[in-house]
Amino acid sequence: MRKFILPLLSFFLFLNSIIAQTGCSGCELNLPELPVDTIFISELPDGILESAYEADVSFRLPKTTTPVAERDSTVTPGFTINEIVIKEIRGLPEGMNWEAAQDTFNVEEQTDGCAKICGTPLERGQFRLEIILESRVFLIRQESSAFLDLFVAPSIASSAGFAIFNNSGCGMTRASFRNNNPSQGEEGFQYFWDFGNGETSTEENPAPQEYFTPGTYEVTYQAIIDTAASRLQAVTVLEGDCTDLIGKADYYISIVDPDGTEIYVADHFENPDLPVTFELDVPLQEEGNYMLFVKDEDRGLEGSDDNCATIPFNFQDSTLTLDGVVATLDILNPIDTIMASDSVFVLPFPPPPRITFSAPDPFCTGGIGLLEATPYEENLQWSKDNQIIAGAVAPILEVTESGRYAVSYASDAGCVVLSPVVQVNVTPLPVEPIFENVDNLLMLLDETLLNEGLTLQWYLNEVLLEGETEARLCTEESGIYTLEITNTNTGCINRYSREIEYDAEIENCNLTNSEELVLKNFRLYPNPTSAWLNVEFEQTIATDFEVYLFDVVGKNQSVAFSKTSRGFNLNLEHLPTGIYWLQLRSEGRMITRKVIKQ
Numbered sequence: 149m150r151k152f153i154l155p156l157l158s159f160f161l162f163l164n165s166i167i168a169q170t171g172c173s174g175c176e177l178n179l180p181e182l183p184v185d186t187i188f189i190s191e192l193p194d195g196i197l198e199s200a201y202e203a204d205v206s207f208r209l210p211k212t213t214t215p216v217a218e219r220d221s222t223v224t225p226g227f228t229i230n231e232i233v234i235k236e237i238r239g240l241p242e243g244m245n246w247e248a249a250q251d252t253f254n255v256e257e258q259t260d261g262c263a264k265i266c267g268t269p270l271e272r273g274q275f276r277l278e279i280i281l282e283s284r285v286f287l288i289r290q291e292s293s294a295f296l297d298l299f300v301a302p303s304i305a306s307s308a309g310f311a312i313f314n315n316s317g318c319g320m321t322r323a324s325f326r327n328n329n330p331s332q333g334e335e336g337f338q339y340f341w342d343f344g345n346g347e348t349s350t351e352e353n354p355a356p357q358e359y360f361t362p363g364t365y366e367v368t369y370q371a372i373i374d375t376a377a378s379r380l381q382a383v384t385v386l387e388g389d390c391t392d393l394i395g396k397a398d399y400y401i402s403i404v405d406p407d408g409t410e411i412y413v414a415d416h417f418e419n420p421d422l423p424v425t426f427e428l429d430v431p432l433q434e435e436g437n438y439m440l441f442v443k444d445e446d447r448g449l450e451g452s453d454d455n456c457a458t459i460p461f462n463f464q465d466s467t468l469t470l471d472g473v474v475a476t477l478d479i480l481n482p483i484d485t486i487m488a489s490d491s492v493f494v495l496p497f498p499p500p501p502r503i504t505f506s507a508p509d510p511f512c513t514g515g516i517g518l519l520e521a522t523p524y525e526e527n528l529q530w531s532k533d534n535q536i537i538a539g540a541v542a543p544i545l546e547v548t549e550s551g552r553y554a555v556s557y558a559s560d561a562g563c564v565v566l567s568p569v570v571q572v573n574v575t576p577l578p579v580e581p582i583f584e585n586v587d588n589l590l591m592l593l594d595e596t597l598l599n600e601g602l603t604l605q606w607y608l609n610e611v612l613l614e615g616e617t618e619a620r621l622c623t624e625e626s627g628i629y630t631l632e633i634t635n636t637n638t639g640c641i642n643r644y645s646r647e648i649e650y651d652a653e654i655e656n657c658n659l660t661n662s663e664e665l666v667l668k669n670f671r672l673y674p675n676p677t678s679a680w681l682n683v684e685f686e687q688t689i690a691t692d693f694e695v696y697l698f699d700v701v702g703k704n705q706s707v708a709f710s711k712t713s714r715g716f717n718l719n720l721e722h723l724p725t726g727i728y729w730l731q732l733r734s735e736g737r738m739i740t741r742k743v744i745k746q
Contacts, residue, residue: 172247175204175264184259185211195269195300201244202266209259213285226724227285229255236280238538241300243270269300276536295535309369309488316493317359318563323492324356329371336375342368344492362496366489373484378432378463382478383440384425389472390444390456397444397456399424406436416445432463432479442473500565501528501557505572507547512640513577519545519570521555529556550574577642578602581633584740585648589657590629592619594742595671601637606630622657626650670715672730676744679721683730684714696731697743720745 182188188208195201210216210229217225234251248263277296282289301314311326331337331352341349343357344365359365383401390397400416414426432438437460444454457473468475501524507517521528521543530540532551547553550573558564581604582593592604598619606616607630613621623629630645670685697705697718705728709718720728720743728743 172202172245172264172266175206175248175262177260177262178204178206179208179260182208185215187215192265192296192298195241195244195298197269197271197300200266200268202264204262204264206262207260209253209255209261211255211259224724224726229283229285231255231284233282233284234279235282237277238280239275239277239536241269241271241275241298243268271300275300278536278538307369307488307490309371309486310367310490312367312490312492315490316495318495318561319362319497320358320360321492321494322356322358325354325367327352327371329373329486334375336373338372338374340370344368357492359492359494362494365492365494367492368489369487371484371486373486374481376482378434379480379482380428380430380432380477381480382425382427384423384476384478385442385473386423386476387472387474388422388442388456390442390454396420397454398446399456400443400445401426402441402443403430404439404441406433406438416443434463437462440468440475440477442475495559495561495563497563497565498557498559501555501567503553503555503567503570505570507572510575510639511573512575512638513548515548515574517547517572517574519547519553519555519572521545521557521567524557527558527560529558530554531556547572548574575638575640577640578633578635580642581631581644583629583631583644583646585623585646586739587654587658588623588648588651590621590623590631590648591739592631593740595619597633601635603634603636605632605634607632623648623650670732672741672743676746677720678746679719681718681720681730681743683716683718684712694733696733698729698731699726 178190179188186208187210190204190206192205193203209232212225212229213227214225232253232255237246240246244265244267246263246265248261250261253259253261275298277298279296308328310328313324313326314321315323325341327339329337337352339350339352341351341354343349343354344367345357345359347357349355380403385399385401388397388399390399396419398416398418399420399422400414401412402410402414403412405411412428412430414428417424440457440459440461442456442459444456446453457471459468459470459473459475461468461477463479463481466477466479468477501521504520504522505517506520508515511517519530521530525543526541528541528543530537530545531554532549534552537545545553545555552569552571554567554569556564556566579594579597581597583590584593585591590606592598598604604617604619606613606621608625609627610630621629621631626649627647628645629648630643632641632643634641670683673682673684675681695709695716695718697707697720699705705723707718707720707723709716718730723745725745728745729740730743731740
């Protein structure tokens with residue numbers, strides 16, 4: 149049963165948000181059209197360091213192991229999943245929380261759910277979240293782990309001018325930029341970027357930049373914004389050739405726009421000494437010429453005011469000279485210049501850790517090997533087959549399973565390096581040599597174990613029984629009997645022991661009874677089988693017997709069989725793949741053999 153429970157757990161990657169915590173509001177369920185019995189999970193977006201994070205995750209759980217078997221051929225389909233319980237979540241970055249309505253799912257009644265992850269991540273990098281789950285199928289409960297990768301990107305460096313995304317990295321970084329003063333299509337904007345890596349740009353939104361060498365790179369930015377209309381603030385008459393009948397000229401000015409409309413007339417100065425300044429605030433358009441009239445106010449003494457000079461100008465002029473009149477223009481051109489700078493940081497990678505491996509020879513299941521990482525003593529994390537091993541942060545790791553092992557090291561600056569991968573091979577033990585006792589006769593249940601390269605040896609109370617190397621042993625006393633099986637090709641050994649009570653009323657294990665001897669001596673073939681199983685005795689048998697076939701949970705299976713002169717045939721074609729036990733019963737005696745259905 150464990151064989152299909154563990155693969156089942158591997159798809160629950162979202163469940164880091166399932167155990168109710170404080171700090172997050174309710175989630176919203178949002179599922180597409182899906183089959184009733186399926187596996188689905190929505191994606192979890194990346195986070196940004198020190199930025200608020202909130203995401204809803206929707207999921208559908210399977211009702212049976214059939215959808216799981218579609219993803220993993222080692223899983224037996226057709227089993228009903230009764231319950232899934234979320235027990236614990238480990239590995240979220242500091243500052244993150246999760247909340248959901250429930251942590252226990254009776255998938256027969258409910259398969260859809262959602263959860264919310266929220267908070268402000270205070271750590272950046274790639275996080276492997278470990279979800280501790282308990283699943284129940286039939287009466288079997290199995291606890292295991294599933295894993296989810298959550299990426300938290302570096303924080304955004306921002307100023308009045310621009311923002312840098314991914315402004316730091318280890319070994320290299322590819323930074324992108326946001327202009328905080330966009331033109332939005334309006335004229336009058338100019339930009340200049342210097343990225344500190346030898347590249348510059350005048351684009352409003354420049355392309356991302358790559359930085360390959362460790363160091364600090366200063367990024368400078370300048371935005372020139374010229375969008376407001378120019379304004380004539382003052383006109384100063386420095387020199388003039390205006391004469392008056394009585395005393396000095398009474399100066400004043402007027403301005404006519406490019407359309408010929410008089411837009412300004414100043415009050416005159418009474419007999420002033422030059423220079424004289426006229427304060428005004430007149431907007432100027434960029435197209436066309438304006439006319440400045442410098443005049444002497446005569447109050448009608450000579451019929452009209454004297455025009456001393458008529459001078460054309462535009463928004464770019466500053467000094468005007470014509471007909472003996474010299475005037476300066478104070479024109480305000482409100483250009484806004486924004487300058488900003490920030491930095492991109494590329495940090496050096498530390499040297500990767502090295503791994504040494506030691507293990508017993510042969511290294512069989514049940515043995516312990518040692519992986520040792522050097523030269524670092526802390527900030528380590530071991531992984532197996534690209535999956536983080538929870539809590540494995542010491543320099544030495546005990547290993548008992550085959551796999552591809554590696555260890556990562558994180559420097560104080562947050563740069564992570566991975567060691568070369570070490571392949572560990574643990575040789576499996578021979579199948580446990582289970583035996584049964586019938587009339588003092590100890591018999592190996594699964595005689596298919598007697599393959600080439602496998603040898604047997606019997607022990608009584610841990611004392612080797614010389615010459616007892618067959619699949620059967622006729623006992624002569626009570627005690628703890630052990631059958632040891634050795635794979636001579638690998639050197640790996642497995643054992644099975646049980647206490648046997650010797651029955652003194654049975655002589656020579658009743659092996660003189662030919663019918664009982666026949667019952668004890670039969671063979672199964674083919675085993676494993678995909679359809680028919682043949683049971684064949686060594687000779688014709690007259691003894692009546694009953695035939696039973698049990699599955700792994702002890703349920704008797706109904707199978708069709710037909711008798712032959714030397715035995716019978718069973719049709720297992722309709723049964724699911726798995727392990728079964730064939731049992732023959734006759735006159736109070738019982739013999740059991742293992743059957744494998746492919």
